[in-house]
Amino acid sequence: MVETSSIAPGSLTRAELADAVHREIGLSRAESAELVENVLGTISEALLAGDNVKISSFGSFVLRNKGLRIGRNPKTGVEVPIEPRTVLTFRPSQLLRQAING
Template sequence: MIAATTLTRADLADSVHREIGLSRAESSKLIEQILGFMCGALSDGQNVKISGFGSFVLRDKGERVGRNPKTGVEVPIEPRRVLTFRASQMLRDRIVKAG
């Protein structure tokens, strides 16, 4: 079994440096720009779709009533916007094969 690890921005920049040949500084800047574009689009209310990878989708959730599980007291939950990720079929297939 493969040990679980976390892919970081530095790992992405290092991969760009090795695969494409940009300097480490240029690779890091490119990764930051891509992530910045994605964050900006999401902040503006746009969804982000990366073909073959997946979609980052914003959803507005309405106000609802929740319960404190310990006491059972009803508590109003404010409306909010949530970010969800839906993996593409291609990514899901790759994950299943890797597992």
């Protein structure tokens, strides 16, 4: 597991991921950055192709199709149709959930 004490609080960036790979595995910084980009690119390509992505012991990125529905403008109360769309959700694995919740 990657040491998290050297990662700044807040959002984890690509550069921080590449730096963690560099520290943990010992690849050069350029190779680490390329590895992170390749992994994220592969995940992105699979999602764009309509495939779900499951990473064992981490979680799943799941594409879900939402149909047409009627929404309401909370300020005016006017009904507005919400067009069908595809949404991306993340479902953490049970192991990740347990780790987060202690």
